[in-house]
Amino acid sequence: MTDQHAGQHRRVTLADVASRAGVSTALVSIVMRDAPGASAASRERILGVAREMGYRPDVRARSLASLKAHLIGVLFGRAGRFHFELIDGLYTAAEDRGWDLVLSALTSSRDEKRALGSLQDFRFDALIMLGPEIPEPQLAGQIPLVVVGWHVDHPGVDIVRTSDDHAMALSVKHLVDLGHRRIAHLQGGRGLIALARRDAYKQAMRANGLRSEIHVVECDGEDQLDGQRATRTMLETGRDLPSALIAFNDDIAAAAMSVLGQQGISVPGDISVIGFDDSALAGSPGLDLTTIRQVPQEMARLAVERIVARTSGAKVDGREIILEPELVVRATTGPANDR
Structure with a gap:
């Protein structure tokens, strides 16, 4: 393939436009972002050259003359059902x-730095993080940034989350009212959200006088396979079976029910189970799971609204939006059976 032929397929860059127009790359960038600092004549000449060369700014196929900064980067880690519902809500709200x-996704071989690096190619204007759950994100204070689900102390980060304290208080109170005392918790890994829950x-157990009954069963993560392994470990320890389980999320709750069923343990006859999220899985006919309801569409809307407010310089009240959860009672909780 000749150099000329190869060049026909190479993406036209800001530097290419600057070279053809005889101006600096910085000036071309100003024009493409419709930012102040370029004369009308320079804008007209640069936009004309850009059109002739077939320049497309990043991945946003908008009119060159009216391009504005309107791109939100979304960073997410291991995505369960609830995270996919959040992402869908973010698309709608945006x-x-x-x-x-x-x-941009994080994987076992792709950390925050690498995931953010791929976003840099798109020149995103703000960032919403669904993961990784870290106390101080790398871009904190540098761009408008919202984390969804956990608390961050940095004053340059906004937060949208559900009250874990209230959620667990509702769950434990519901079970206590049903006569349960031996209430265990299936923890979803070691992330900040898991630790908060x-x-x-x-x-909540201490508040109900059940300090001596606290029983945390650790999971390696937050998906169904992790929940299955943790439930089997719980059953193999020889410890008395708890009368109720509160899981980190719906996926772990469903996994626990599957393992319990394989062992002939009835839900809710022998043990009650509560999930967290009220994902599409929870309400399915085969599960009908009692769970804590979060509303991903509302969380997504609030995250996008906060991003828009921050980028426009609008005044906002506080930086943390805490939503109150709702306990949705279905078929997996019932009176304690201490036979």
Whole structure:
């Protein structure tokens, strides 16, 4: 393939436009972002050259003359059902506001730095993080940034989350009212959200006079396979079976029920189970899971609204939005059976 032929397929860059127009790359960037600092004549010449060369700014195929900064980066880790519902809500909320999303995932071999690096190619204007759950994100204070689900102390980070304290208080109170005392918690890994829910469970147990009954069963993660392994470990310890389980999320709750069923343990006859999230899985006919309801569409809407407010310089009240959860009672909880 000749160099000329290869060049026909190479993406035209800002530097290419700058070279053809005889100006600096910085000036071309100003024009493409419709930012102040370029004369009308320079704008007209640069936009004309860009059109002739077939330049497309990043991945956003908008009119060159009216391009605005409207791209939100979304960083997410291991995505369960609830995270996918959140992402769907983010797409809807962003579209309603005339913004676009670009997603980047974390994997076992792709950390926060690498995931953010891929977003840099899109020149995103703000960031929403569904993961990793870290106390101080790398871009804290540098761009508008919202984390969804956990608390961050950095003053440059906004937060949208559900009250884990209230959620666990509702769960434990529901079970106590049904006569349960031996209430265990299936913890979903060691992330900040998992630790917050674990601590909230312990607090709720103490508040109900059940300090001596606190029983945390650790999971390696937050998906169904992790839940299955943790439930089998719990059953193999020889410890008395708890009369109720509160799981980190619906996936772990469903996994626990599957293992319990394989062992002939009835839900809720022998043990009650509560999930967390009220994902689509929880309400399925085969599960009908009692769970804590979060509303991913509302959380997504609030996250996008906060991003828009921050980028426009609008005044906001506080930086943490804490939503109150709801306990949805279905078929997996019932009176304690201490036979």
